[in-house]
Amino acid sequence: xxxxxxxxxxxxxxxxxxxxxxxxxxxxxxxxxxxxxxxxxxxxxxxxxxxxxxxxxxxxxxxxxxxxxxxxxxxxxxxxxxxxxxxxxxxxxxxxxxxxxxxxxxxxxxxxxxxxxxxxxxxxxxxxxxxxxxxxxxxxxxxxxxxxxxxxxxxxxxxxxxxxxxxxxxxxxxxxxxxxxxxxxxxxxxxxxxxxxxxxxxxxxxxxxxxxxxxxxxxxxxxxxxxxxxxxxxxxxxxxxxxxxxxxxxxxxxxxxxxxxxxxxxxxxxxx
Amino acid sequence: xxxxxxxxxxxxxxxxxxxxxxxxxxxxxxxxxxxxxxxxxxxxxxxxxxxxxxxxxxxxxxxxxxxxxxxxxxxxxxxxxxxxxxxxxxxxxxxxxxxxxxxxxxxxxxxxxxxxxxxxxxxxxxxxxxxxxxxxxxxxxxxxxxxxxxxxxxxxxxxxxxxxxxxxxxxxxxxxxxxxxxxxxxxxxxxxxxxxxxxxxxxxxxxxxxxxxxxxxxxxxxxxxxxxxxxxxxxxxxxxxxxxxxxxxxxxxxxxxxxxxxxxxxxxxxxx
Numbered sequence: 001x002x003x004x005x006x007x008x009x010x011x012x013x014x015x016x017x018x019x020x021x022x023x024x025x026x027x028x029x030x031x032x033x034x035x036x037x038x039x040x041x042x043x044x045x046x047x048x049x050x051x052x053x054x055x056x057x058x059x060x061x062x063x064x065x066x067x068x069x070x071x072x073x074x075x076x077x078x079x080x081x082x083x084x085x086x087x088x089x090x091x092x093x094x095x096x097x098x099x100x101x102x103x104x105x106x107x108x109x110x111x112x113x114x115x116x117x118x119x120x121x122x123x124x125x126x127x128x129x130x131x132x133x134x135x136x137x138x139x140x141x142x143x144x145x146x147x148x149x150x151x152x153x154x155x156x157x158x159x160x161x162x163x164x165x166x167x168x169x170x171x172x173x174x175x176x177x178x179x180x181x182x183x184x185x186x187x188x189x190x191x192x193x194x195x196x197x198x199x200x201x202x203x204x205x206x207x208x209x210x211x212x213x214x215x216x217x218x219x220x221x222x223x224x225x226x227x228x229x230x231x232x233x234x235x236x237x238x239x240x241x242x243x244x245x246x247x248x249x250x251x252x253x254x255x256x257x258x259x260x261x262x263x264x265x266x267x268x269x270x271x272x
Numbered sequence: 273x274x275x276x277x278x279x280x281x282x283x284x285x286x287x288x289x290x291x292x293x294x295x296x297x298x299x300x301x302x303x304x305x306x307x308x309x310x311x312x313x314x315x316x317x318x319x320x321x322x323x324x325x326x327x328x329x330x331x332x333x334x335x336x337x338x339x340x341x342x343x344x345x346x347x348x349x350x351x352x353x354x355x356x357x358x359x360x361x362x363x364x365x366x367x368x369x370x371x372x373x374x375x376x377x378x379x380x381x382x383x384x385x386x387x388x389x390x391x392x393x394x395x396x397x398x399x400x401x402x403x404x405x406x407x408x409x410x411x412x413x414x415x416x417x418x419x420x421x422x423x424x425x426x427x428x429x430x431x432x433x434x435x436x437x438x439x440x441x442x443x444x445x446x447x448x449x450x451x452x453x454x455x456x457x458x459x460x461x462x463x464x465x466x467x468x469x470x471x472x473x474x475x476x477x478x479x480x481x482x483x484x485x486x487x488x489x490x491x492x493x494x495x496x497x498x499x500x501x502x503x504x505x506x507x508x509x510x511x512x513x514x515x516x517x518x519x520x521x522x523x524x525x526x527x528x529x530x531x532x533x534x535x536x537x538x539x540x541x542x543x544x
Contacts, residue, residue, distance in 0.1 A: 179473045179474050179475055179476060179479065180472065180473065182474065183458050183470055183471055183472070183473075183474065186455050186458040186459065187458065187459075187462050187470060190459050190462075198455055198459060199455055200452065200455070201451045201452065201455075202451050202454065202455065202474075202475075202501075203451055203474075203475045203501050204451060204499065204501070207451065207499055227476065227479055229474070229475050229476070272544050
């Protein structure tokens with residue numbers, strides 16, 4: 001699963017900051033959560049699959065763009081992602097990985113050079129850190145950030161559009177807002193379709209199969225005040241949950257909260 | 273008060289259609305409601321005030337752009353509105369007017385040439401007909417249109433920003449939508465800041481002083497289904513209610529639902 005904790009609204013990290021952070025990750029000196037690291041820079045969820053599953057997963061992402069907004073797909077066997085960073089190497093540049101065999105995690109290494117194969121395809125999927133920066137810059141407080149918690153996430157009764165072996169329920173993240181801030185949050189996040197975009201639901205959690213907001217399926221429960229509405233976004237946990245449920249013989253993902261830091265700026269992603 | 277009934281999503285009226293409609297209004301042959309007339313064309317709320325009140329009212333609109341989005345303000349004493357239509361004459365081109373003395377309607381004529389004075393200033397304020405067209409074109413059904421009713425409108429506990437003699441509560445219109453359509457409605461109406469723009473509230477009517485949705489202060493009650501949220505927009509009734517409450521010695525407005533039809537297209541108003 002992905003952690004979607006926190007967001008840092010400080011000034012954007014410089015090119016040399018990014019080089020320094022990447023070097024620490026690459027050498028294994030840093031293997032922690034990336035929330036708040038490299039402020040202003042796009043972070044991504046990572047799914048690495050053998051080529052025989054990659055076409056189905058690509059199709060799954062195409063059919064489910066809200067939970068699975070693709071930032072980049074590598075060439076088969078290539079460990080570079082030139083559109084996300086000139087020197088990126090997906091084998092070393094994620095702080096911590098999960099290596100999966102038949103749906104079970106068998107290793108959580110700091111690099112995956114020893115697992116690399118010539119048939120692997122890397123998918124990098126947008127992350128809500130990007131739109132959370134825009135919300136924070138827009139003066140909209142985020143409850144989970146204020147409380148130092150992870151965002152609340154729920155499996156819904158909304159089915160994703162299946163593709164080959166990949167199917168399962170849409171997972172959503174929830175942020176409580178006053179009605180006025182909920183409207184503003186729709187406006188702000190609509191500008192960022194490549195990082196989940198606008199909410200998919202607000203108010204009335206029971207309509208999407210969430211019976212108890214106090215019991216999230218992932219992350220932390222967040223209080224929703226009497227003058228607030230719960231606002232729900234499609235969540236990057238969805239593709240990871242779908243891949244885990246498909247139990248591929250072999251798969252690599254980032255470890256929860258340990259995202260790929262890219263050279264791209266969140267502001268670059270704004271659609272208008 | 274303004275009626276904000278209906279919307280016509282048919283193909284836009286042509287230039288000759290508009291000329292024909294305007295001629296019928298100008299000659300007094302048509303004096304009815306303009307909902308559905310001149311599809312695709314901007315319609316406006318009209319407030320005409322003596323110059324000694326016009327500065328305060330202009331300031332009121334500037335301070336309250338959500339309920340009072342100004343489409344045009346005439347030169348003092350001029351009955352033309354060239355930015356809204358080359359041949360427009362505000363003395364004849366509204367189907368029916370209300371003439372007010374000290375807060376009371378003293379006449380509802382089809383033209384106001386006999387009331388015209390050299391110190392009058394005309395304000396034309398955007399109308400929700402424009403964004404309702406965009407919602408309808410976006411595939412979002414409008415309950416009041418489906419039911420052939422007027423939209424529901426409520427006085428809220430939100431005070432407008434006063435200016436001189438003008439002050440009073442914000443009036444809102446309410447349209448019920450499913451959560452997904454409510455989100456889409458925020459996106460669509462955000463594109464139209466000059467016709468009230470995004471909603472100001474959704475869900476939880478009690479937070480803005482509306483105790484009973486079934487008892488609107490203007491217009492018709494609309495059913496809100498269990499899977500819907502009430503969505504509230506700042507309403508063009510606000511400036512008229514504010515002007516009526518200020519009881520100016522002399523004032524002219526359009527009669528409810530009998531709007532000024534302009535040459536401008538609703539699509540021209542879209543901000544992106």
